[in-house]
Amino acid sequence: MSFLRKLTIQRLMVAILFILLFAMAVRTPTDTDTWWHIRSGEYIVDHHSIPTTDPFSHTRLGERWIDHSWGSQLVIYGVYKLFGGDGQPGDTGNIGLSLYMAALATLGMFFVYQMCEGSVYVRAFAVVLGTAAAAVFWSPRPQMFSFMFGALVLYLLHLYKRRQIDRLWAIPVIMFVWANLHGGFAIGFIFMFGSLIGEVLGNLLDQDDKDVVEWPRLRKMVLVTAVSIPVIALNPNGVRMLAYPFQTVGIGVLQDFIQEWASPNFHERQTWPFVVLLIGILAAAGLSSRRIDWTDLTLVAGTAFMALTAGRNIAVFAIAATPVLARHVEIWLADRGWQIHPRRTVSGPMMILNVTLLVLVILGGLAKIAVAVNTKTARAAQELYFPVEVAEFLNETPPSGKMFNSYNWGGYLMFAAPDVPVYVDGRTDLYDDAFLREYLNISFLREGWEQALTDQEIGFVAVEADSILAAGLRTQAEQWQERLFDDERSAVFIRAGVDE
Secondary structure (H helix, E strand, C coil), X not given: XXXXXXXXXXXXXXXXXXXXXXXXXXXXXXXXXXXXXXXHHHHHHHHCCCCCECCCECCCCCCECCCCCHHHHHHHHHHHHHCCCCCCCCCCHHHHHHHHHHHHXXXXXXXXXXXXXCCXXXXXXXXXXXXXXXXXXXXXXXXXXHHHHXXXXXXXXXXXXXXXXXXXXXXXXXXXXXXXXXXXXXHHHHHHHHHHHHHHHHHHHCCCCCCCCCHHHHXXXXXHHHHHHHHCCCCCCCCHHHHHHHHHHCCHHHHHHCHHHCCCCCCCHHHHHHHHHHHHHHHHHHHCCCCCCHHHHHHHHHHHHHHHHCHHHHHHHHHHHHHHHHHHHHHHHHHCCCCCCCCCCCCCHHHHHHXXXXXXXXXXXXXXXXXXXXXHHHHHHHHHHCCHHHHHHHHHCCCCCEEEECHHHHHHHHHHCCCCCECCCCCCCCCCHHHHHHHHHHHCCCCCHHHHHHHCCEEEEEEECCCHHHHHHHCCCCCEEEEECCCCCEEEEEECCCCC
């Protein structure tokens, strides 16, 4: 009964908000890169060591590989096996993957909510919009740790700046853990350096702002940022990890070929929440009576530029922009006397209504989660997106020779057909720019593609049945024998004279 008495409208709304956010974040795993991370985690467990050279492909076998996500791969593999994952499409391990993703997504948005200001209604509005924008990034991959830790680092900076609560000592510890979980630790430095630049500008140009971190306190931010840099080297790859983010961004094929690294396609509805959030920031900051803070401006402008150049950065923008949106919407409402404050206490029929609403939301959330993690639903989705039948074929009667495979299939085949080394997969940092461009030349039938397959001793090709390469191989029926599958989306071409 004491819980019911304390169930204010505000607490009810917060509970409903995060139940709905968690339910929304639970999705069927359909990201091909998830599977090579699970395969890597399995390798680490089986060999009791972190790979420093590539053990999975025939094109980069034995070459240096910085496994920047080794820690999160152990977590993902552990969660997958804990829930009974056995390597089959739609197995119960998918439940663990979905819950892992939803837990980190919800925790990240909790830190974002804590940074928001204003009434619970304004904060909920901003967080829902920020969640809708950030969700384009969410999948059961190591990058979920980067989303959560990015929100946490910015929250600690927020506490120091706006509430005079000093928890900056935790940031170097977070960066150490982060560097052993995912290469996205660069997001933490983006937030730290962006905050430093903003505070320097604030001190120089807007000294009267009460929220500006004055020079004496700013020195501690500089010190914490400086200490956070060398701790990145405390990982199995040492100082090489410091250069990893720059090496990855420097791969030109990422922007040319890989969707998440390209600029957002605003014709796709999944990008529209990002557009609304960006326009909302501009409108709220322009209409409110308070000028935007220099740090807010630096972080929003910087992450907006990142998001406009690579869609995967939309989530980083959402972390930085959502609290700024809430702040200026609240100011704009206050300017017009339109603030709405929830009742502090409820009783009688109102209490019953609140409890009923909460129960209905919980039941609705559970129903949505049950559908998303249902094994039949997961299997159907994975058979739609992944070459399930190709993997079964390779496990049962693998052709002789080396495989050329679709980039989009590499991660799944590494996991589902582990005895057949892949040609390429989602580890773009391992396959340099020159290699990936050669892959594209073959895939799009550019000059010399037939000779490239011969020179690389390719015995069979596993690609989408409607791909350009598949069409080209069909014109050479004397050299390549096609094997179609019941899904009508997959094809394997076996070089003539190569025995299965």
